[in-house]
Amino acid sequence: MLRIALPNKGRLSEDTRELFADAGLEVRARGERALTASLGGVFEAIFVRAQDIPEFVADGAADVGVTGWDLVSECGRALCCLADLEFGRCRLAVAAKEEIGIDAIDDVPAGARVATSFPRLTERYFAARDLPVEVVPVSGAAEIAPHLGIADIVVDLVSTGSTLRTNGLKEVATVLESSARLIVAADGRASSRLTPGSRERDLAELVGALQSVLRARGQRYIMANVPRDQLEAVRAVLPGITGPTVIDLLNSALHVAVHAVTPAAGIYRTVAALKTLGAEGILVTRIERLMP
Numbered sequence: 001m002l003r004i005a006l007p008n009k010g011r012l013s014e015d016t017r018e019l020f021a022d023a024g025l026e027v028r029a030r031g032e033r034a035l036t037a038s039l040g041g042v043f044e045a046i047f048v049r050a051q052d053i054p055e056f057v058a059d060g061a062a063d064v065g066v067t068g069w070d071l072v073s074e075c076g077r078a079l080c081c082l083a084d085l086e087f088g089r090c091r092l093a094v095a096a097k098e099e100i101g102i103d104a105i106d107d108v109p110a111g112a113r114v115a116t117s118f119p120r121l122t123e124r125y126f127a128a129r130d131l132p133v134e135v136v137p138v139s140g141a142a143e144i145a146p147h148l149g150i151a152d153i154v155v156d157l158v159s160t161g162s163t164l165r166t167n168g169l170k171e172v173a174t175v176l177e178s179s180a181r182l183i184v185a186a187d188g189r190a191s192s193r194l195t196p197g198s199r200e201r202d203l204a205e206l207v208g209a210l211q212s213v214l215r216a217r218g219q220r221y222i223m224a225n226v227p228r229d230q231l232e233a234v235r236a237v238l239p240g241i242t243g244p245t246v247i248d249l250l251n252s253a254l255h256v257a258v259h260a261v262t263p264a265a266g267i268y269r270t271v272a273a274l275k276t277l278g279a280e281g282i283l284v285t286r287i288e289r290l291m292p
Contacts, residue, residue: 011088022288
């Protein structure tokens with residue numbers, strides 16, 4: 001059974017559980033504090049800290065894991081991304097106190113002190129730009145460092161930037177874009193419980209199941225009865241994946257049923273355009289999964 005390392009708490013854990021449940025891999029644990037669980041009776045989950053997951057996967061304690069790309073990049077282990085899970089989006093950013101006049105990365109003076117909980121990524125970033133700085137490792141949020149006189153510059157995770165602004169900091173550069181990723185060891189290391197063939201099959205099935213849910217989240221399935229003489233115009237409104245499906249209606253020579261997958265964004269415009277073409281009985285529904 002494939003062993004999957006999942007975050008044990010926080011928003012990353014909640015979003016991961018929701019995605020796996022939507023893919024038919026709901027967490028079945030003996031209790032809220034259980035450290036292991038079944039995923040839909042198909043895979044085994046172990047719950048650990050998100051920052052420890054890269055190490056667990058790299059060492060073969062877990063066959064695959066879900067964690068933030070920032071943590072994967074910081075750990076420095078040989079890991080590969082199987083899929084971007086499209087949640088937990090953020091960026092690792094360089095920010096400076098507003099009053100010290102740093103508006104771009106090239107304005108950072110040599111020898112500046114930079115507080116961060118991502119020392120490896122920070123050192124690599126500044127070294128690649130030939131900017132000698134003193135990296136000050138801190139635990140947790142780094143934005144407090146300038147108020148304590150520890151540093152004038154921080155490298156920290158940013159989502160909206162509101163926390164930086166609240167603390168008098170200005171974002172000046174992006175080190176890394178991050179989101180939740182499905183990761184495996186780059187060397188193909190796996191548990192001795194699994195044969196290579198079964199591991200590759202299980203990984204392919206897992207990736208396919210998760211991606212089918214992600215692919216469906218931004219789409220809607222729309223059905224409508226449209227005048228037959230408006231089919232060419234309807235094709236422009238509902239291009240679908242490979243074009244709309246057109247079905248003859250019983251006892252109606254004037255109308256046909258048209259079915260298509262269309263982006264959820266702007267669905268109200270699509271409905272309005274169909275109404276303009278004389279469409280009737282319009283139905284829009286969510287899609288649970290969408291396979292290519």
